[in-house]
Amino acid sequence: MRVLIIEDEKSLASEIESFLLKEHYKCDVALNGNTASELLAVNSYDFVLLDIGLPDYYGLDLIKEAKEYNADAYFIVITARGELEDKLKGFDYGADDYLAKPFSLLELNSRLQAISRRKFGHSASEIKFGDFVIDINKRFLNYKKIPIDLTKKEFDLLSYLVLNKNRVLDRMQLTEHIWGSFFEEDYDSNYVDVHIKNLRKKIQEHDSQSWIKTIRGIGYKFELSE
Amino acid sequence: MILPKTKLKNQLALINAFSKVLIIALAVFLIPRLVRTISINEMDNQLIEKLDQVYELIEERGIEEFISADEMDMGFGSYNILKEEYISIEGTTDTVLTEYIDNSERIIEEELYDYRVISAVIQYDEDYYLIEIGKSVNSILSFEAKLNRFAFYLLLGLLTLTIIFDLSVTQIILRPFDQLIQKLKKSNHPTTFDYTSVNASTTDFRYLEESIHSLMHRIEDAFQNEREFIGNISHEILTPISIIRSKLDNFVNTTELSDQELIRIIESKMTLGRLTKLVRTLLLMSRIENQEYLLNEKLSINSLLNDVVKEMSERFEIKDLNVKVENSEPEIRIKGNQDLMHILFFNLITNSVKYTPEGGTIRISAQHLNDRAEISISDTGCGIASVDLPHIFSRFKKFKESENNFGLGLSLVKKIADYHNIKIEVESEIDKGSCFKLIFKQ
Structure with a gap:
């Protein structure tokens, strides 16, 4: 490229x-x-x-x-x-x-x-982790071919984390990614935590492994060994 | 003269009509009187002439032709058929020779006639005679009455005609003026001003138009400069911020850092974020002040509000807030700028979220009242002290008592509301909550 x-x-x-x-x-x-x-x-x-x-x-x-x-x-x-x-x-x-x-x-x-x-048309749009498959273009998440219902923000967060796997993403980066740079009062808020919490809950219904790791005071990291 | 506050052309027409009514009233009053005086004068002259003729006749033929000495008491009298004139000669005991003209009434064959009469006492031989020559003034009186009426109608007609004429002429002459005023009314911003000439026929209006156009051009230039300045400022400030931000990103990317070190870098990024937000908000405010936003989008306030509430759901969730939205029927619709209105609601609700403790309630309601529509956003938050209330929309106002900094959020809200001609009212009670009301006039 x-x-x-x-x-x-x-x-x-x-x-x-x-x-x-x-x-x-x-x-x-x-x-x-x-x-x-x-x-x-x-x-x-x-x-x-x-x-x-x-x-x-x-x-x-x-x-x-x-x-x-x-x-x-x-x-x-x-x-x-x-x-x-x-x-x-x-x-x-x-x-x-x-x-x-x-x-x-x-x-x-x-x-x-x-x-x-x-x-x-890169084939990289489909990424596997464990028994999950996320397709970033077609916007779905499956567990053993069972679709998991995610909200738009949850999907955006998950795909951003997956695409930047093994890299710490701070809250600001995540916030900007899903909300854009908004004219809001408190920029450094923890609103992103709510979506991460819900996202984890949905994933853990199928698989107990914690894919999304919390980095205290900083943000989150999606851990996936190559 | 005190004139009602109306358009120039109406005032001109009013003054014109008033002066004409005055002149016409004077004419209606004076003309018949003038005519009467002239015709009476004319009549008097004729009477004097006739009297002279009678003198000549008496001189030629002797008085006996008219009156015999035996029948002195009978006298001589003669009327013409229509009783318009008469002459009478009779003996008199007066011995003073006089000549005078006077009006007198005569009853002839049981009818009253007004006459202008010349009376003369003459001496003929030893005797004195009174000669009277009368001319009926009935014709003059009826003529006068007719003239009165005629003059009145004629002048009334003339008045109407001239007023109509004046009105249409002033209308035509003042048309360029009207057009100029319409042009000024239509454009609420110099960039939307219509520079096509109105083709004024008078030099005054041409000068006025040229002055307005050159003024508008100058204002437009000033606006344009201001706009460029704002654009440049934002470039000049945001580019260095962008450089620092990228350097920090790369630093984090390429360096093995402990969590402690990472947190410090992230805090620096946060600070940059705050600075960015501050610059953007200030620029946004300048842009609003510079009227760079068009207010031409048709907006449904209800759906905007619902979008914002939906977008903010995670904020309500994190503080376990109970948010109730009561929509109005029908929707509140305004013409405005969607981005700005979105920011307005976002900031207002963010403010409520910020000052409402966990488990609190935010009630958002839209309703139509008689002459207006109203959005109210009320919370069960900490409230605002009444001494602070007047200052909540001021920029960067810090409050000693509450140690709160309202920052720019609410002053931006106020600015956007003013720009859209929306009134904001705030009621608040310490520890009970605040209520922000947006009032849309219909």
Whole structure:
């Protein structure tokens, strides 16, 4: 998977790059619109991360331009404006997803994976743990072929944990994943705990093994040996 | 003159009509009198002429032609057939020679006639004679009465015509003015102002229009600058936050950390989260102040409220709160901005959840009253001290007594409500609970 990171803030671009390299993506970085435009004309990318607040280019115009050479690339727009209007405009211009600054790198990864599964038809959409099977695309959880009824939030939480297996996810990351970055009073709340509790209850009706481990004061980890 | 507060064109028409009524009343009063004076004068002249003719006749033919000396008492009298004129000569005992004109009434064949009479006493030979020549004024009087009526109707007609004329002319002349006012009324924001010219025919209105347009352009520019400024600020602040956030994410990802160390990193991320939220909320408030949100979505308040309640279910669950929603029939519908209204309800209910102890009750009800619709959100929470009540919508107000910080949540609520023209009322009693009411005028 080849990713082009278009971000004028060098420090942020290099953080995204080093994270994605670790996740086994191939990365190019463009610090301005002109470089990005050249790179897009020469190379072919699977993903383009685009900060629309570029100094020398109207970011969304780059999508139009890039679609000529890189018709198959998927565009994730990054913006600090966080305005719905910008978001809709981005989709109009052909953006596939949208992330508001600041965003969690894990969230970015999960968006890339989601697009991969959706667009490239990766077989990785089905993941097994014990006698359970979770299908992230078709959105179901089965235990020995018996479907388990989960709410939307429970399913989102479980799939996010499973996709980031063996990695500690803090409450903030989980909260942001299922609620987005909301204008709410108490950000650092434990609301996510309720859903984890319900989720565990539903899983433990079938299997006593505790798949979701609590990391005190931090968050949760889904443990699955490779 | 005190005029009622109406439109300019109505005031003009009113003043016009008033001055015309004055002039016409004066004319109706004066014209018949003037006509009468002139015709009486004319008549007097004729009478004097006739008298002169009679003098000449007497001179030529002698008085005996009219009156014989033997029958001095009988006198001479002659009427024309329609009794419009008469002449009489008779002897008189007056010895003073006079000539005067006067009005007098005569009964002729049992009918009353008004005459203008010239009387002259003359001396002829040794005797004195009184000559009277009369001319009926009945015709003048009836003419006057007719003239009165005619003048009245004519002037009334003229008045109506001129008022109609004035009204339509002022209407046409003031049309550009009306159009300008309509344009101002229609646009509640400079970016929606209609800059098409009204084609004013007068230089005054053209100047007015040009001034309004240039003012609007300047305001629009200011709005645009403000909007760009807000956008830039948010970029300038949120990008550094994003950098720190990514660095922390990568640090956690690539470094073996003890739980203690991890907790410290997560706390830093939380702090960044708070900062982000703060910046976003402040920017949102500036955007509302800058009127960047259109209020053109048709919203059902009831379904919005139900969505928010559903979305917040885990918050109720974690505090074991009993949440009751009473929906109104029919739904409350307004035109507004869905995102903003969502934030409003979210913040209000979050506030109730925050200050209601475990096991408490939150009651959300929607109802239609006579002239308005009302949403009330009441809780069994800790309540707000009456000294603090006026300040709960202020930004960052800290309260000594309760040590609560209402932060920005409620001031954002107030801002969104004001923007949508929704009134907010709060009632609260310490340890009993608070009730927030949203009042939608219909």
